[in-house]
Amino acid sequence: MAWLWLLIPLTPLLLVPILMRWPKLRSVVWLAPLPALPLAFMRPDTLVLPGLWPGAQLGIADGLSAILLLFTAALWLAAGLCAVSGHAKDPHARRFWVFWLLSMTGNLLLILAQDGASFYVGFTLMSLSAFGLVIHNGTTESRRAGRLYLQLAIVGELLLFMGLMLRVHEADGSMLLTAWQETPAGLPTLICLLIGFGLKAGFWPLHVWLPAAHPAAPAAASAVLSGAMIKAGIIGLWRFMPRGSGEEVMSLPASVAPWLLAIGLISAFYGVAVGLLQTRDKTALAYSSVSQMGYLLVLVALLLSQSVSVEALGLLLGFYVVHHGLAKGALFLGAGMAHEYRLSRVHWVLMALPAVALAGFPLTTGAVAKSLLKDQVGNSAFAAWEILFYVGSMATLLLVSRALWLIWRSQPGGPPATMPLPWKLGWGSLCLAAPVLPWLWPDLRVALLDTLSLYGLWGLMWPLLLGAVVIALVVRFNPQWHLERLARYQPGLVLSLRLRRWLQTRPVARDPMLPERPVRMPWAGWRNLERRWNRLGRDVVQVSAWVMALGLLWVLL
Amino acid sequence: MTQVLFYLILGVCLWALGLYGLLRLKESIRRIISVNIMGSGVFMVMVALAARSEDPDPVMHALVVTGLVVAISATAFALRLSVADVQEDDQ
Amino acid sequence: MTAALIALLLPLFTALCLLLLRSRSGVLVIVTSLLTLLAAAWSLYDVTVNGPQWLELGDWPPPLAIRFQLQPITALLLVFSAMIHLLVAVYAAGSQHSKTRYTDFWPLSCLLQGSLNALWLSGDLFNWYVTLELLGLAAVALVALSGRKAYGPALNYLLLSLGASLVYLLGVALAYGRYGVLDISLLGAMTEADTTTRIAWWLMTLGLMLKAALWPFHLWLPRAHASAPTAVSALLSALVVKGPLFILWRLWSEGAPTELAVEAGPVLAVAGIAALILGGWSALRTPWLKSLVAYSTVAQLGYALMALGLLMYWQLPALDAALWLFVLAHGLAKASMFLAAGELQASLGSKRVSALRGTTETMPVAMFAFAVAGGSLIGLPPSGGFLAKWLLLEPMFETVNHWPWVVGILLGTLISAGYVFRVVALAFDRADPVPPDFSPDRFAHWLALLPALVVWGLALISEPLIHWLTGVPL
Known part of the structure; x- marks a missing residue:
């Protein structure tokens, strides 16, 4: 039965040539992640593929992987359903679907991977194929964003590859992730992995591409980019980092942990601060992703600090990834929809569900994720920082309110239009997941019921009430601060553009009308030397005979 | 033994002279002649080496004969090529 | 061993046939190359199963004998050269831009392959000299196929190749004068590190380096290879320079x-x-x-x-x-x-x-x-x-x-x-x-x-x- 795992990566891959041949089939392509759903429940044995490379294994080893697989596939399904109607009239739909399938393959493969090489293959496939999704609209903005994305993605790939090789070396040639988790990691390895995965996860200061790329993609693609793909960075860190016990394994990672905590927290608040300044809804949502990835990085820091149990952290990581993935996916889809249709009241109620879930409203998935995170930080060596997580909930509420307001403002005029059915289904199910999911999923239900104590509710509510007061004040007094100029400062994008211009203008095109000015280049002396050297070598026979004679003299002496 | 040594040295000198010709002369015909002089030098060394014992070493002689065949055909080819090259320059 | 001999004789025989019949047909060469490839592959199989083999030409006993040796690496090189030759022949016959259709390319390239195969199979210093010369002559003639502008580089190549052969030959003469054998495996057991051996080995090395265009003797190569017709450039760069390299390797790893x-x-x-x-x-x-x-x-x-x-x-x-x-x-x-x-x-x-x-x-x-x-x-x-x-x-x-x-x-x-x-x-x-x-x-x-x-x-x-x-x- 182990071979069933192959269905997951092979189904989308096989659909690519089929789609090339019969483009009309694109209305069913969204079903490609379907095999993952039953397999996540069946959990067959791990599939060993020694013919591929030593140690190649696909499968699910722990509950976290099963959760990730199930919900990643579900998000791709729902977003795919929306994309069917979104790209029904798109002349380049085939291109979109090919990149969609490829990045989906990569994303699912990296979750299934039990060894470093398979993970890397999936990760790379996903990262590079996502470029096609980012630039799909073909506007200047999206091409610009795509360029920056690709530049950084390749830098990340290279660093990750270096990290991977170092990890293989440290583990004495073993490729297995379980072996890596028991092996100590050197500082260069940690740095390579942190930057390599960080460039994908998009926490501060490696986030520069994210607010540009996610809004530039089509709505369904931004949903999976922000919902599923950036999680790969965190999953990678989780899987590659050592977590064994023992002084020699964990001394270095434990000393790195406080730094990661600091970066995570900076990221969480930086994302909110810059996101609040944005004037476009999808950019604000992207900054919210930066902020949320900061919290996920805190989880990695907790893992490395070793002050909490790995199982509890794994479950929390699963909750958090699922919660944020579904909610952010729903919001991005909603933002994309609001640009084309005027939303009705029901739609707004639906849209509000993932938004309040992100802020950690009671009885939603967000409440579980946030309160468990606070508990874990409270139990760990970093307990002193717990208060910041309460403030963080308030900040998130402010940011999602701002994003909702921006979405509301971006709607076209006129009476509410009817939306296509697939869109309604895909988006609606994602929105409803926030309050409904806890009742369907036993683990989550237990955790949710735990938050319903008076103390727990108060812990969840006071930051939200504070946030509501701030919002009320802002609405009441409507201050005109004009801070948008600050938000326009995007150093990553500027550098990327500079690089492109430099590359394009290097061979200076000479205007034929201008008289040619003799320019003495600094290397002209070297060029002359080279010329003279070349002239010396023109009489081949003579020079070779000289060399031969000199060689003989050298031998004789 | 002195006779053998004399021819050995003479052969090496011829060989070196041929090499010197390759390194100093420019015209292709002279270069071909230089190569031939080098060849003669080697063959002389080989014949001299063959004559070290009372009855000369037949293997060396066979080698020299083979070498001569190779040298002659190569020279013919080189001459033809150099003539063609010069003709090209004239046109 | 028979298969290897077939791989050696087949191209030589084809070259002769083409010359005698005044035919310049590529199809025959392609067929021969294919057969040569098969023979070479068979010899590779043979040598992996039965181990290295020797053939003493004319049944002379070892010190006098000219021995052909079939070893795994030799067989691999036979296959490799047959493969490249087949590919280049198909190109030369099939491409619109090939300037070598219906020219002397066909007999010359067969001769080239034959002499190269003889080089791989040989194991004594003088036989290598002969095969090197054959290889060099065929290669120069092939370069000259591209017409007048190639005559200059071809002549330079020929002169240097001849000069190099003579440097090599002087080394061979010294080695033979010192040890009295030419077979490399016999030499390997006898050689001592004295002055004569050093000079002889260096002479051979310098000559071979010039033939293989190894730095600093590479000057002739770019012009010769660049001015030759495309198919010839491919043959020269892929195969011909590897011949002297092979000898150099045997010389030092076995004989020195x-x-x-x-x-x-x-x-x-x-x-x-x-x-x-x-x-x-x-x-x-x-x-x-x-x-x-x-x-x-x-x-x-x-x-x-x-x-x-x-x-x-x-x-x-x-x-x-x-x-x-x-x-x-x-x-x-x-x-x-x-x-x-x-x-x-x-x-x-x-x-x-x-x-x-x-x-x-x-x-x-x-x-x-x-x-x-x-x-x-x-x-x-x-x-x-x-x-x-x-x-x-x-x-x-x-x-x-x-x-x-x-x-x-x-x-x-x-x-x-x-x-x-x-x-x-x-x-x-x-x-x-x-x-x-x-x-x-x-x-x-x-x-x-x-x-x-x-x-x-x-x-x-x-x-x-x-x-x-x-x-x-x-």
């Missing part, structure tokens, strides 16, 4: 006393690094496409020379595998590169590198072949070039003191990446592509891609191949 080899190793290795850097630099600077490819041959031979030098210096038989993988990978990649370059410049009507602007759009397959072959030359994983480089680097990582060699290889890799990407970057500049003058020949483009794919495919069988190469006793 250890002290001499250890002493000479660093010199050769340093020359290899110099070839890598200086040859690569010339490839980076030259404005002509075929010169670029030819200079890259000079540079790539540096790797092989370096492997040989280090093999002698450290007395590491493991580097044999690196050396021969280099030879195989470079031969395949270079055949692909020359065919692609020839097709590109014939279709574009220009020999300049700058004319390649936008070729990814106009001739994508040929450009892809060039880039893929270039990838193997750079040593990108998982190509054959990468494997060879990896094998070469492996012993260097074991000792800290070996870092200068690693730096040399690194520099060489950087430069080769430079000249490959110089072409590829230009080809991707689609803003203002140079339109082809003639219609591109798709068949030839795919043909050029074939060996490049094979060289990347080498990685798939890397493990058995390396085991096999390191396991073969010689």
